[in-house]
Amino acid sequence: MRGLVLSFSNQRARVQCEDDHIRSCTIKGKRIRALDGWYNALAAGDHVAVLPISGAEGLIESLLPRKNVFGRYNEKGSADQAFAANIDMVVCVTSTKTPPFRPRFVDRVSVLAEQCGAPFCIVCNKVDLGLDEPIEERLSVFENLGFRVLRSSVAWSLGVDDLRKALLGKIAVFVGQSGAGKSSLINCLIPGATQRIGEVSEKYDRGRHTTTLATMLFSPSEDLRIIDTPGLRMLAIRNIGLDDLSAYFPEMVPLMGLCAFGASCTHTHESGCAVREAVREKRIYHDRYESYLRIRAELEESRQWKKTETRKPQKTVKYRFEDEEW
Numbered sequence: 001m002r003g004l005v006l007s008f009s010n011q012r013a014r015v016q017c018e019d020d021h022i023r024s025c026t027i028k029g030k031r032i033r034a035l036d037g038w039y040n041a042l043a044a045g046d047h048v049a050v051l052p053i054s055g056a057e058g059l060i061e062s063l064l065p066r067k068n069v070f071g072r073y074n075e076k077g078s079a080d081q082a083f084a085a086n087i088d089m090v091v092c093v094t095s096t097k098t099p100p101f102r103p104r105f106v107d108r109v110s111v112l113a114e115q116c117g118a119p120f121c122i123v124c125n126k127v128d129l130g131l132d133e134p135i136e137e138r139l140s141v142f143e144n145l146g147f148r149v150l151r152s153s154v155a156w157s158l159g160v161d162d163l164r165k166a167l168l169g170k171i172a173v174f175v176g177q178s179g180a181g182k183s184s185l186i187n188c189l190i191p192g193a194t195q196r197i198g199e200v201s202e203k204y205d206r207g208r209h210t211t212t213l214a215t216m217l218f219s220p221s222e223d224l225r226i227i228d229t230p231g232l233r234m235l236a237i238r239n240i241g242l243d244d245l246s247a248y249f250p251e252m253v254p255l256m257g258l259c260a261f262g263a264s265c266t267h268t269h270e271s272g273c274a275v276r277e278a279v280r281e282k283r284i285y286h287d288r289y290e291s292y293l294r295i296r297a298e299l300e301e302s303r304q305w306k307k308t309e310t311r312k313p314q315k316t317v318k319y320r321f322e323d324e325e326w
């Protein structure tokens with residue numbers, strides 16, 4: 001029978017099966033061949049064929065084709081890691097303060113959302129703590145790019161209804177920095193979800209790790225399905241070709257082919273570059289371009305390890321939240 005993976009960890013999946021039983025399942029033969037090379041064998045949102053053993057246990061026989069995958073490159077495991085599969089919307093939950101708004105983190109998530117092919121939505125939570133002008137400016141940049149932007153406050157019960165409307169009938173994945181309020185929002189949206197809410201550590205101004213694995217939560221009527229993910233500190237982007245990166249920045253797409261060096265332009269330094277001209281003329285927001293440059297440098301660096309086939313250097317550029325340069 002068919003089933004929907006709600007979560008997966010330690011080689012065991014919680015699967016909502018067609019007969020509405022939620023079964024704890026292991027994988028027949030221990031591996032799914034189609035997912036060899038991935039960091040994790042299955043992801044929340046995967047459709048699988050299940051052989052029921054009892055009302056509570058089953059065996060996963062195969063993975064049904066994925067519509068899309070949202071994930072990142074896992075640096076520790078040196079492999080692609082899927083957070084969620086078959087999703088209709090990527091929601092990046094950010095906060096105005098504690099943790100501070102990190103626009104370049106949102107840029108990275110937007111690239112991953114473009115790569116996944118699902119619509120992208122940004123939720124700016126904790127507006128009760130104050131929404132400063134620089135944040136508003138950056139949010140309007142995102143809005144002008146065609147991304148949906150919602151402002152919310154769990155403390156004030158603000159914006160939650162709009163978010164519910166945006167998510168209705170969809171499977172969404174929530175990603176964001178730890179402490180931004182993903183679990184708090186989910187608890188508002190899905191009564192009884194009881195996702196653990198973390199304390200924001202005062203010392204580091206960020207939440208503790210409370211969510212340990214991606215889990216799909218759903219409302220009793222099943223009109224809302226949200227995959228909550230662990231708070232992310234690092235979003236490495238690796239599996240995009242250097243020349244393809246600009247295609248993941250919607251503002252650069254219309255300029256492709258207009259650079260003096262044509263398709264070989266890297267948009268980093270060339271004269272007659274249409275992208276650089278657009279940045280100078282403020283048609284492309286400078287900070288978005290900065291994100292492009294950083295991700296490109298990172299891709300270039302990772303390609304060099306591959307070329308020389310040497311081991312990953314000990315000291316690599318890390319893009320961490322702790323880093324003010326993020």
Ligand SMILES: Nc1nc2c(ncn2[C@@H]2O[C@H](COP(=O)(O)OP(=O)(O)O)[C@@H](O)[C@H]2O)c(=O)[nH]1
Binds near residue numbers: 129176177185197199
């Ligand atoms: N002031 C304020 N605090 C919030 C809001 N939403 C969540 N929090 C707090 O932020 C902390 C982290 O929330 P949590 O939902 O665990 O974040 P997650 O790590 O993204 O899942 C908790 O202490 C929440 O009570 C909000 O809208 N305003």
Ligand SMILES: [Mg+2]
Binds near residue numbers: 182184195198
């Ligand atoms: Mg959480």
Ligand SMILES: [Zn+2]
Binds near residue numbers: 259266268270273
């Ligand atoms: Zn160019």
